[in-house]
Amino acid sequence: MVIQEQQGTAGDAGLARKTTVQPVVSNRLDGLFGGLSARMRVVAAQSPVTLAMALVIVATAVFSPETFSNSLFVAALVFHLAIAAFCVTMPWGRVPATAFAVIPLMDCIAIGLTRQAGGPTFSVLSVMLVFPVIWLSAQVRPYMPALAIGGTILSIVAPAALQGAPPAGGSMIRTLILPLVMSVIAVTAHVVATTIRRQRITLVENEHEMARTLGESVRRQNLLDAVLKAVGVGVWVVDRRGNTVLTNRAMRADPVLAAVTQPVGGSGPGGGPGLLVSADRSTPVTDSRLPAARAAAGEAFTDELYWAGPAGRQRAYSVSSQSFPPAGGQEGGAVITFVDVTSLISALAAKDNFVATVSHELRTPLTSILGYLELVLDEPGHEEIQEELLVVRRNAEHLLSLVNDLIAVASERVDLSLEETDLARLLAVEINAALPAAASNGLQLALDAGQPLPGRMDPKRISQVIQSLLSNAIKYSPDGGLVTVRAYRNGQGLVCTITDTGLGMTEEEQEQAFTKFFRSARSRETAIPGAGLGLIVSKTIVEGHGGSISLDSEPGVGTSVTFILPPS
Numbered sequence: 264m265v266i267q268e269q270q271g272t273a274g275d276a277g278l279a280r281k282t283t284v285q286p287v288v289s290n291r292l293d294g295l296f297g298g299l300s301a302r303m304r305v306v307a308a309q310s311p312v313t314l315a316m317a318l319v320i321v322a323t324a325v326f327s328p329e330t331f332s333n334s335l336f337v338a339a340l341v342f343h344l345a346i347a348a349f350c351v352t353m354p355w356g357r358v359p360a361t362a363f364a365v366i367p368l369m370d371c372i373a374i375g376l377t378r379q380a381g382g383p384t385f386s387v388l389s390v391m392l393v394f395p396v397i398w399l400s401a402q403v404r405p406y407m408p409a410l411a412i413g414g415t416i417l418s419i420v421a422p423a424a425l426q427g428a429p430p431a432g433g434s435m436i437r438t439l440i441l442p443l444v445m446s447v448i449a450v451t452a453h454v455v456a457t458t459i460r461r462q463r464i465t466l467v468e469n470e471h472e473m474a475r476t477l478g479e480s481v482r483r484q485n486l487l488d489a490v491l492k493a494v495g496v497g498v499w500v501v502d503r504r505g506n507t508v509l510t511n512r513a514m515r516a517d518p519v520l521a522a523v524t525q526p527v528g529g530s531g532p533g534g535g536p537g538l539l540v541s542a543d544r545s546t547p548v549t550d551s552r553l554p555a556a557r558a559a560a561g562e563a564f565t566d567e568l569y570w571a572g573p574a575g576r577q578r579a580y581s582v583s584s585q586s587f588p589p590a591g592g593q594e595g596g597a598v599i600t601f602v603d604v605t606s607l608i609s610a611l612a613a614k615d616n617f618v619a620t621v622s623h624e625l626r627t628p629l630t631s632i633l634g635y636l637e638l639v640l641d642e643p644g645h646e647e648i649q650e651e652l653l654v655v656r657r658n659a660e661h662l663l664s665l666v667n668d669l670i671a672v673a674s675e676r677v678d679l680s681l682e683e684t685d686l687a688r689l690l691a692v693e694i695n696a697a698l699p700a701a702a703s704n705g706l707q708l709a710l711d712a713g714q715p716l717p718g719r720m721d722p723k724r725i726s727q728v729i730q731s732l733l734s735n736a737i738k739y740s741p742d743g744g745l746v747t748v749r750a751y752r753n754g755q756g757l758v759c760t761i762t763d764t765g766l767g768m769t770e771e772e773q774e775q776a777f778t779k780f781f782r783s784a785r786s787r788e789t790a791i792p793g794a795g796l797g798l799i800v801s802k803t804i805v806e807g808h809g810g811s812i813s814l815d816s817e818p819g820v821g822t823s824v825t826f827i828l829p830p831s
Contacts, residue, residue, distance in 0.1 A: 301355035305363050309350045311394045312370050316343045319377070319388065327384065336380035342373045361404070367395030368414045375418030376425070389441055392418055396445050400452035403460065408449040415445040497580075497601035499524055503594055505559035519571045519578055520601055523554075542568040544577060558584040558597035568604075579605045621669075629663045669796070677807050679721040686716040686725070686757050686828070690748055693729040697737060705743030708733075712750035718757045719831040724804045731797040732761045732824050739822065740765030756810065756830040762823040768816040776814050777802050801826070 299307065320340060323330050330336055346369050355363065371392060378388040392415055399411040419441065491498055497514035501507060507524050514520050522538060539548040548569065550556060557564065564584050570577045581602040589595040636656045639645055645652065694708050701708050736746045744764035751758055768776065777798050798814070805812045809829045816822035 302351070302353070305353070305355050305366060306350050308363075308398050309347065309366055309370070312374075312391065313343070313347045315391050315394070316340070316377075319385075323381075330381055330384075333380055336377065339373060339377040339380050342369075342376060346370060346373060364399060364407070364410055367398045368410065368417065370395040371414035371418040372421045376422045378418075379422035389418075392441075392445055393448060396449050397452045400449040401456035402453075403457070405453075408446075408453045411449040412442060412446045415442045415449075495603075497603075499555075499599040499601070500596060501555050501558055501599065502596040503559055505555040508596055514601065517601075517603070520580075523571065523601075538571055540570045540577070542570070544570045554582050554584060554599050558586065558599050561586050561597075568608075577605075578603060579608045625666045626663065629659055629666060633659050633663065665796070677724060677804055679724060679804075679807055681719050681721055681808075683717055683831075684720050684722040684725070686718055686720070686750055686759065687712040687714050689722060689726050690729060690750055690759070693726055693733060694748060696730070697733045700734070700737050701746065704737055704741060706737060706740055707745050709745060709747045710749075711747065713752070716750055716752060716757055717831075718828055720808055720828055721804075724807075725828075728801040728804050728826065729759070729761075731801050732826075735797055735824075736761055736763035736765065736822070739763065744821075755827050757828040758825065759827075760823055760825040762821060764821040767818040767820050767822055768814075769818055773814055773816055777812075798824075 346366060350366060374388055374391045374395075378385050381388070395414055396411040399414065400408045491511035494511070495513055497517060497520045498509070498511040499507065499514055499520075500509040510524055514524065519538075539553065540546055541548060554569070562584065563586060564582070566581045566583055569580050569582050571580060572578050581604045582599065583602075584597050584599045586597040587595055633656065636652060636659065640649065640652055640656070690710060690712055694710055698708060733746070733748070740746065740763045742765075746764075747760075747762045749760045749762075779799050780796065798812075802812050805826045805828070810827045812824065812826040814822065814824050
């Protein structure tokens with residue numbers, strides 16, 4: 264297989280730019296006879312007999328010149344010459360493909376006539392029958408060996424008939440043994456030729472299949488080369504020892520990432536001590552937690568945040584790794600990707616700062632508004648507008664609650680005042696408060712909680728979590744049903760589960776449920792009110808207590824949210 268390829272630049276894994284795959288094994292096999300015309304193929308096949316007879320003539324002239332006085336011997340030599348001339352002059356391309364068989368048959372007669380005319384001295388010429396026998400037997404048609412055997416018999420019978428004598432002069436060796444020996448040779452030659460022909464066909468098929476496979480492999484390499492160059496993501500391929508196998512242009516063009524791929528002492532690549540730091544932007548990543556070391560150990564990870572570069576000019580990278588198994592005699596390894604998310608991190612930080620700033624600016628006037636509303640409501644003489652003032656106060660309190668949620672989300676922490684509190688009592692209070700809203704949606708609320716369930720918690724904040732989860736369960740169950748609140752104590756602490764039979768969420772929506780400002784597509788379509796902060800604020804509060812919160816949902820079946828508070 265000959266492959267001509269123009270290599271790419273170093274570092275691109277030597278991917279081929281231009282490759283031409285040409286199968287040549289079959290061409291070389293066919294080059295012996297495949298390029299010859301029909302006449303030349305016949306002449307080439309006849310040449311062993313012609314050359315052998317030329318040597319016989321020379322040997323006769325040297326060692327037995329008196330044999331030329333035998334007119335039958337001379338006639339036999341002329342017959343050989345006529346056969347050779349016939350091979351050259353006959354337009355073999357215009358006759359049937361099997362017409363050539365007449366030549367080896369005439370060779371058999373000519374050899375037998377020469378041997379018969381030369382007498383016992385020339386009996387060795389029987390060996391020359393091997394040439395026409397093999398010529399015929401090596402053909403693909405199954406009847407050719409029979410023709411070869413028939414030619415052997417003709418070499419004995421025809422000369423005897425011309426002289427009017429018994430075949431082979433009564434010699435059993437020439438009458439029986441010679442045809443038997445040539446039969447074995449004919450069958451053997453046919454079997455060998457057929458086997459070789461089949462092996463050749465298999466070889467050619469395998470060669471073409473290999474050429475197609477190689478062509479497809481080269482095409483994929485070219486495609487991979489183009490993709491690796493086009494993407495702006497740094498791609499780093501390492502082996503099982505963490506050594507670099509391949510890096511793309513984006514990886515090499517970034518000085519920070521280029522340093523990451525360089526060997527560090529004898530411990531493999533990693534960029535040097537302190538080059539990579541954790542998400543807190545200060546803790547150096549240990550050698551065992553470097554991306555290459557983790558990938559070499561077979562660990563798969565996704566979107567892990569690393570910071571790299573000198574202080575003051577650090578860049579943020581989202582790093583992922585996926586291993587691949589050994590194949591085709593090559594060892595396995597892993598593909599590590601580096602995505603520069605510095606701009607995204609900065610934008611998120613700017614957004615959080617903006618939200619926190621605006622929220623703090625809003626909370627001050629809202630607090631003042633609520634304070635003055637309380638003064639107005641406490642003074643007599645406003646009975647006529649008291650209902651309107653209550654509406655203003657209710658909306659102002661709702662707006663202040665939303666502002667507080669925004670502040671909690673932006674700061675990712677809440678201030679807690681822990682005290683001994685009964686969780687069962689908090690649940691009962693919040694369920695009683697939610698009964699009117701549940702009744703308006705045709706919902707039933709059920710509480711299953713052991714009495715009491717004491718624990719150390721911030722009652723106001725945990726009440727906020729319960730209220731938020733109950734509100735979601737009611738809002739997202741517009742067609743009625745049942746909301747069940749269950750609380751109990753186990754080895755993990757206080758467990759509370761709120762389950763509804765409402766709209767439910769898809770797997771994709773569940774993955775984003777605790778994301779800031781996330782709202783499901785169904786809630787937007789049905790205009791269910793909300794800012795997408797309830798779950799994230801609840802998560803912040805629960806985790807502030809050292810607990811955890813999780814969600815399990817199925818579209819059309821309902822949602823179950825569970826939070827766990829650690830034991831006191």
